[in-house]
Amino acid sequence: MTQEYKHILVPVDGSKEAELAFKKSVAVAKRNGADTELQLLHVIDTRAFQNISSFDSSMVEQVTETAKKTLDEYIAFAKEQGVENVSYTIEYGAPKTLIAKEVPAKMHADLIMIGATGLNAVERFVIGSVTEYVTRMAVCDVLVVRTDLDNQPVKN
Template structure:
């Protein structure tokens, strides 16, 4: 029986521990899938979060983008240290749900999205909805939700 080969892995990252674990596991999966596997990191700046701020100015978005670039550059360095050659990132602006589930996967021909499990509790998921939950329901490719650490032990989510 032939195992599934993934060639274009998308990893949404947001600075959370869950996203970092998804990234590190994606690096391992990419290594196992061979040298031609592409790892694409994605950070989405949720511009809706800024719409309710009366003193909104572009410097806020610039600061968020600068912080994201720093983290993404560190992730790229880590992936290259692990032997990956085809690793890159993109920063998008808008609604994370549709950008992660549909827009970027279609653009990059993703065949796998590796995403961290949500840290939201049940009430928060009902009120605002989980990006991870939306992606698992509506993505245009396979989705792997990372719920364990690098030793496949359950991760302890922060207490709410």
């Protein structure tokens, strides 16, 4: 029996790894049929703004507008590739729990496709890897994308 995923969540953050995960998710959605839902997720980590003394809401609005432009481009790409059931959500808060638990539960995700971390070993030790957390704590299956569209290792 072949596993068919119908609700695929793809966290994107503007990184090369996330874009690769997105492109592979488009291929998976196409293989799984027209009723497969592809949900893109961008999390704006509001904790990053807490230490800025001159914080105002216009900073968050700018980040949100930039994210919307990128997500709109991703939606257009997916539709060009034949995936019609594609949308996005922008959430605010801690990326780890939103990606691993809250959003997948809300959308009934059966697969999270996430890019491998771009952090080095020291950064992972200090701040922790979102990808590593998601693989341990997710409420559904997780596919960590480490290769390009030809299944070749990504060159950094």
